[in-house]
Amino acid sequence: MAPRAKLSDVARLAGVSTATVSRVLNDNDRVAPDLVERVMKAKAELGYRYNSLARGLRRRANTVVGVVIPDVTNPFFTDLVRGIEDLVRENGYLLVLCNTDETAEKEAAYLELLIDQQVAGLVIAPVRSAVDAAAFDLTGIPVVAVDRTMSGVDTVTLDNVRGAIAVTSRLLESASRVATITGPLVTTTGSERLIGYRRALRDAGLPFEPELFVEADYSEPGGYLAAKRLLALPDRPQAIFCGNHAMALGAMRAIAEVLDDPDAIALASFEPLPWAADPRGRIVTLAVPSYELGQQAARMLLERIHGFDGPARTVVVETELLRSAP
C-alpha cells in the first residue's frame, strides 16, 4: 500500500516550495498562474489529500462540529440534525453526533470528548437548561443552544408557551377536564409547555388541578406510565396534552389498554405523529419546523466560528396548529 502523499511530495514534483503549495491550496491569489497549474497537476497526479490533523494543529482549529442531543430516535431531533448537517456540510464541516439519552452524565462525558477533539463549534440541546456554559467559554468554543435554552450562548427555540396554549385551547373546546404529561421540568421545553397549558386553563376560566399534571421524561414508556396514572384517577381526564411525540405514543398505548373505546379520551401532542399512528387525523398536534430550527442554529454557529463576536442572540420560531379534533 503506497503511503499517502504529503504536501512536500507535491512540492517536490511541482518543483516549488511547500509554502507555495500551501498557498495554492488555500488562497490562490498571490501565486503566479503557471505555478498554480503545476501544483494542481502534481496534486492530481499524486492524489494528494491534505492531512486535517496537521492542518488543524497548525491552524488551531478542527473542521468538525459537534451536535449533542438527548434522543436520536426522536424524529424531531433527527430532522433538526439534518437541518444542521446540510448547512454545515456545505461549509466543509463534518458533524459529530452525540446522544445523551437525556442523562446529565452522558452529556458531560460527551462534552469533554468534544472539547478534547477541539471541535470548531457545538450545537446542543441540553439535558438541563442550567447546564454550565462556562465550561465552553473557558475553552473558547462557539456554542449554540437549540430547542432548549442555555444561558450566555446563542439560542434557537420554539415558542413553547404559545404552542402549548394553542393545543390546550383546542382541547378545551370539547373537554373541560384536560390533563397534561410534560417532559422534565429542568428543560425549558418541559416547563414552558406547562406554563402554556396553565395559561390556557386560566384563559378558559378553569383552575389548575395538580392531579391532572404528570412530569415524565419524553420517552414512550414514560408517557405510558404517566397516562396510566391519569387513567387510574377517580375522576378521569377527558383529554391529555402530551409534551412530545414519544409520550403521546405511550399514552396512546395506555389508553388502548385501559379503555374499551380509545376515542373516549382526546389526545394531543406538541410534536407531530407519524401518519400510521393516527390515520384518521384525530390527534391535535403542532407543526414544528425542526429542519429550519436546525438550519438556523447552524447558521448562527457558522457565524460564530467565522469570528462573529457580538452578544448572545436569541431566535424564537413559531409553531402552527396542525390537525384538529373532529
Next chain:
Amino acid sequence: MAPRAKLSDVARLAGVSTATVSRVLNDNDRVAPDLVERVMKAKAELGYRYNSLARGLRRRANTVVGVVIPDVTNPFFTDLVRGIEDLVRENGYLLVLCNTDETAEKEAAYLELLIDQQVAGLVIAPVRSAVDAAAFDLTGIPVVAVDRTMSGVDTVTLDNVRGAIAVTSRLLESASRVATITGPLVTTTGSERLIGYRRALRDAGLPFEPELFVEADYSEPGGYLAAKRLLALPDRPQAIFCGNHAMALGAMRAIAEVLDDPDAIALASFEPLPWAADPRGRIVTLAVPSYELGQQAARMLLERIHGFDGPARTVVVETELLRSAP
C-alpha cells in the same frame, strides 16, 4: 480567556520533562510513583486536557470513527448506530455520523471527508453493494460493512434470504397472491430479500409473477407509490411483503386510501413497526437485532483498528418471526 494549558506547562509545574508527563498520561507503568503523583497534581491544577490533534498527528491516528448510513430516521439504523456508539465510546472513540440519503453522490462526498479527517475506522451500510472498497484499502483505513455487503472487507449482515422466506411463507398460509415491494436491487438487502420471496413462492409451488414485484427505494413515499401500483392491478394481490419499515408504512397509507376495508389485504414488513402503527398486531414482521448488529460491527472494527490483519470476515445474524397474522 486563559489559553489552554499544554503538556509543557504541566511538565514545568511538576518539575519533570514533557516525556515523563506523556508517559504518565499514557502508560503509567514505567514512572516512579512520586513523579506520577506530582504530574497528576499539576495536571489537575492547570486543568490540562490533551490536544487530540497534536496527539493524532504524532500517532498517525485519530480517535474518531465514521459511520455512514443511508437513513438516520429509520429506527433500524438508529438502533444500529446506538450499538456501534456504545461500544466504540467505551473504547474512547468518538462517532461521526453521516447520512447518505440513499444517494451515491452524498456517500462519495462523505467518504472523502472522512478520509481527509483520517478517521481511525469506518462502518458503512453502502448505497450500492458494488461500492469501491479499493478507495479505502488505498488509504489503509479499517472498514466494516454492515447490513449490506461490500467486497473485501469485514461484513455483518442479516440472514435476508431466510428472513424473507419466513415472512413470505407466513403470508402464503392465508393468501395465494402475495406481492412484494423491495428496496433498491443494487443493495444486498434488496436483492436477497427478493430471492427469499421467490424461494418461498417456489417452495409453495407457486409461480413468480413479475407484476407482483415492485422495486422501490426504502422510503415511505416510495412504498406508498409502489403499493398504489399494486392496488391498481386488475387482479389485486391479497397480501404485500414490504422490504422495510418505511415502505410498509407507505403501503399502509395507500391501502387505507384505496380500500374500504384495510384488513382485506394482509401486510408484512421485514423490519418491526412501531406499536401505534399496528396496535392490533396484525402485521407480520421480523425481529431484527439491529443493536446487536451494530455492536458486532463495532467489535470487528475495533479489532482491525487495534491491528488485527487477517482476511475479511463475514458474520450473518439470524432474524426471528415476530408477530403472526390472525
Next chain:
DNA sequence: TTGAAAGCGCTAACAC
C-alpha cells in the same frame, strides 16, 4: 511573488 525556516502540541527513539 516565492522560499527558508520556525513552530503548532505531542510522542517515541535514543541516550543517560
Next chain:
DNA sequence: GTGTTAGCGCTTTCAA
C-alpha cells in the same frame, strides 16, 4: 526510570 531531541504534516512569519 528519566530527560533530550527529533520529528508527525502543515501554515505562516520573515527575508529575499
